[in-house]
Structures are given as structure tokens and as C-alpha cells.
Amino acid sequence: MTEEKPKSSLTTIQKRRIEAATNIRNERAKKIDYLHTVQCQTSLPYRDPGDHVREWDRKQGNASLRIEAGSALDPRSKEYVKLGLPYGEKPRLVLIHLASEAIRTKSPVIDVEDSMTAFARSLGLETNGHHLRGLKDQIGRLASATIRMGMVEQGRVVQVNTQVAAAFDLWYPDDVSQRVLWPSTVRLSHEFFESLSRHAIPLDNRAVGAIANSPIALDVYVWLSQRLHRIAPDRPQFLSWTNVYEQFGQGYARIRDFRKKFLLTLWQIRAVYPDCRIETDEKGVTLHQSPPPVASTKTYLALGTGT
Numbered sequence: 001m002t003e004e005k006p007k008s009s010l011t012t013i014q015k016r017r018i019e020a021a022t023n024i025r026n027e028r029a030k031k032i033d034y035l036h037t038v039q040c041q042t043s044l045p046y047r048d049p050g051d052h053v054r055e056w057d058r059k060q061g062n063a064s065l066r067i068e069a070g071s072a073l074d075p076r077s078k079e080y081v082k083l084g085l086p087y088g089e090k091p092r093l094v095l096i097h098l099a100s101e102a103i104r105t106k107s108p109v110i111d112v113e114d115s116m117t118a119f120a121r122s123l124g125l126e127t128n129g130h131h132l133r134g135l136k137d138q139i140g141r142l143a144s145a146t147i148r149m150g151m152v153e154q155g156r157v158v159q160v161n162t163q164v165a166a167a168f169d170l171w172y173p174d175d176v177s178q179r180v181l182w183p184s185t186v187r188l189s190h191e192f193f194e195s196l197s198r199h200a201i202p203l204d205n206r207a208v209g210a211i212a213n214s215p216i217a218l219d220v221y222v223w224l225s226q227r228l229h230r231i232a233p234d235r236p237q238f239l240s241w242t243n244v245y246e247q248f249g250q251g252y253a254r255i256r257d258f259r260k261k262f263l264l265t266l267w268q269i270r271a272v273y274p275d276c277r278i279e280t281d282e283k284g285v286t287l288h289q290s291p292p293p294v295a296s297t298k299t300y301l302a303l304g305t306g307t
Helices: 014-028 035-040 087-104 118-122 128-142 190-198 204-212 215-230 241-248 255-272 298-303
Strands: 032-036 056-058 063-068 071-074 079-082 109-111 146-153 156-162 184-186 200-204 237-240 275-279 282-287
Touching: 014 204, 014 255, 032 035, 032 087, 032 109, 032 190, 032 204, 035 063, 035 146, 035 215, 035 298, 056 275, 071 128, 071 255, 087 109, 087 128, 087 200, 087 204, 118 128, 156 190, 190 200, 200 204, 200 215, 204 215, 204 255, 204 282, 215 241, 215 255, 215 275, 215 282, 237 241, 241 282
Parallel strands: none
Antiparallel strands: 032 200, 056 063, 063 146, 071 079, 109 184, 146 156, 237 282, 275 282
């Protein structure tokens, strides 16, 4: 009789988070990701808001984000059809990937993997058929959408209107192993690239990979990454649960239900951002000045911190 090996009680995601948390505590980041500060302070939908919702607005402090759902030409009907808004973790990971490559190469022209499987793998996503189909759908939504980002600076508004890619192959072949993305390179708009170069927030690639399956965890992590180190050491910032709910509570009808989710998410964030100093109580959340998750680098300083 063959003795069965005991099954591990940890999931693949849990193992990945534990490994990332251990590495982050023991080693400096070797690979740095980036995201525009407006996208760190605002967020995409967590779930599909429905095809009838054509605009998505989010505001946080001096930053504003508007995403307008787009259209694409159907080669069969030769008519433009409306696509929905991007949502979930996948478009968030795509935006981080594109921003990171643009900052690393100091170029608005980004090489893209030439198969959906390779691109999914570069994002740290699973590569089974279900996940690849979902990624294709979200890429189409993101590529066709118009993104408007505004920041109030010294009494004036600086606004960037852009699309992720100027051209793309949207009506993909059925075989997900074929080359099914946009062209082999993606060119960011000049305005967006210039703004990104001034306002890029560094992120630990290991942390992003560890929480890649959770859109709210990604949002909280990038928000804290751009915010905590800006807080004055002697002036902690208090946010009521109502304030936190307004920023991250989409999809929750009751604040108390959201609060449970946020506290669980915060536990996950602390594992991959161990230097973050946050206190919670019955009234809300208190943010204390903390080191950024990634120390400043020569590349980042050369492009500007946006502070």
C-alpha cells in the first residue's frame, strides 16, 4: 500500500505571500515597479459595474481620475461596438507593468510580449485558459478606454488625457497561444510619459506579485506607498472609517462589512510593507510617517520624484 503524502494546508497564493514577506524583510528590492501618483491615489472598479456605466470618477486629495469606456470596430459587422470599463486586478497590473517598463527604459516605447501566455506570466498571473480569456477582455477594455488624470498644483490644474495604446489588435484569434495583444510595442502618449516621469511612485515588485490577485490590496498598497513617507513625523493623519470607506469601499453597502475586509487587507499589506506604521481603532485609521517601501534610486531621482 502506497503511503499518501500529507497535503499542504497552504494555497499557492499564501505560499507566495509568505515567501515575498520573508524576502522583503531580509533583502533590498532588486526589481522596482512604478505607477503614476494619480493612479496610486485613485482606483479602477473592483468589479464589473455593468455595460450601462460608461464613466468612472474617483477623487483623492488633489488627484482626480476619470475613465471613459471606449469602442472598437468589429471586423465581422464592420460596426463599432461599445466595450465596458476595465475592472479588477488585471488592468491594474497592466498599468503597473507599462509604467515600470517606461521608467526603467526611460522611453515611452515599451516592448510587449508577443503571446498572451508570455504577457500573463510577465504580470505574475496564472496562464490557464480562464485567466487568459479574462486578461484578453480586460486588455481590450483598458486599451479602448480614455483615461483623464488631473492634479491641482499651486492653484492650477494639470490634466493629462490619454489612452494606453494608440493602436491595438482587439479582436483576438481563438487560440490564446497566438500573438493576441496590441502591436509588439506600445507607445505611451507624450503627455502621459512626461507626467509619469515627474510623478512616478516606486513599488516593490515582490510586494506587487504577492498581492496580485486582490485589486483592493493593490490599491491600498500603492496608496500607502505614495502617502506614508509624505506625512510629517510629528503630525499623524487620522482618517475616519467613513473617509476610508469612501475611497476603498466600493461594492459594500455597509461600512462595518467593509471595515472587516479592510482590516484583513491591511494585515496582508503589513506582511509585504513591514515598515508601514498604521493604527486602527473603532473610529478609524491613523497614518504615521513611514519609510517608503523602496528607497530612492538613481533612476528614480533622475526622472524626478513628483514631490
